[in-house]
Amino acid sequence: MLMPLQSGSIMFATVQSVKKGAAGEPGELHGAFEVNRDMGSLYANTTGGIFGFLDDTSLTGGVEPVPVAGRGQVKIGPAVILSNIAGDSVEEYTIEITRVYPPQEDCNRDLMVKVTDPRLLETTGGIVQGMSGSPILQNGRLVGAVTHVLVNDPTAGYGILAEHMLSMAGLPKGASAA
Template sequence: MYVNFAACQRSDDLLYEEIPKGPLRHGAALVLALLLCTTAALAAEPVQRSLIPVGHTVGVKLFARGVVVVKLPEGGTPARTCGLKTGDVIVECGGEAVTSTEQFQSLLQKNGTDATALEIKRQGSPLTLSVEPERNEQGICCIGAWIRDSMAGIGTVTYYDPATGAFGALGHGITDGDTMALMPFGSGSILPSTVKAVKKGSSGSAGELRGNFDLSGDLGPLCANTDCGIFGTLPADCTLAAGEALPVGDAVEGPATIRANVSGDEVREYAVEILKRLPNASDGREMVISVTDPDLIAATGGIVQGMSGSPIIQNGKLVGAVTHVLLSDATKGYGISMETMLNAGENV
């Protein structure tokens, strides 16, 4: 955001012409106009954001709000008969909130084979269905659908905001592996992680970081899962919150670096090239990047799964985060702008 001085001048010209003659002389009117212009410029000047680029991997555990229907078997199952579809999120069963797959099964047993109301969300819109469960060979009431209530994996923290304690990671949302739909957020957290091995990327096959994370100790809670990343808070004494804050800036085509953790606990900067900017592109693909650092190419083949969220630094500013890899060329991928990621985190 910037102040267009020429536009401000034109506005002052109009203001000056409208000031009536009389006690206020032309010279005084001109001074007043300049003062108003300066005041407007100061009011419009944005506050410079400064964030700590992190670049360290973390374990991520995410629990859905309700349970997600991930697959429906063929045939006349109760789920198909009542109208359930893949990707639906079951949020209530028989008037009670659904909190997990196990609890949903308990609710079905409680209601038996009688018609039961299911409150669902379909692409974000509420819908009520009526299902009549059937008993399987073991006498358990079922509706004939595979469901999921949680996911876990490894990703990279992009930034920490020392002013608010907020962090952002991944640069894209956590989606269900079967439906590719954004997991509806219920709760979650990030966990300490170290990288133990790397499956290198190659043409036609995405590589991945393989790490261990400690399920017993959370680093901080999540508050949202969005298309532009996951967001939460960290305590100020967290090791991820250490480091020098950099101003947020806009990416330009040319050399840059990324911070990535591809071995153990070590975070390093690696050279990349921003090949092209694609402003306002969807799905976190606002810039095309190419890994040029020989050390990173030797270690990973380029961009691999788990590096999503690696901060992109250019000209001393934090400008974005790595989000995707090209399957046809692991040295190339996409990134999201920091402005887009920050806007998503502030609007949750």
């Protein structure tokens, strides 16, 4: 069940600590929001994510938009996720896309991913609660975002395709992501 969203704010946050995940016990990121630092507004809470507009572009500081991969461009193989697991710095971590599921209606499990980055495995044990929404990139394109961790194997999880998210947000599939 989704919490209805009438309106909301995008706020700056920092990660203060990590509870490392283990089989049967998902880990989590612990952080704090800067409630007096409004960075944008939210307009939708869907099964495919929370959508909004970023007004404070200081976060994007010189980052170029990335083209969105269509389903046919997503391949089984190496990829990266962008995630913040300490403080306020976003870093790139290696993963493997192990499966691309056939199209399904209202599903946020389009991909199966496996964490391969030794730094991420050491710090978090893999995917932890709080990493949902971490962008997945492959071959210079936005493939999707992390959605779930597998409770019995925290090194693996699910992702939603970017084109699926764009559709849920009411945006064209050819859009770029910044």
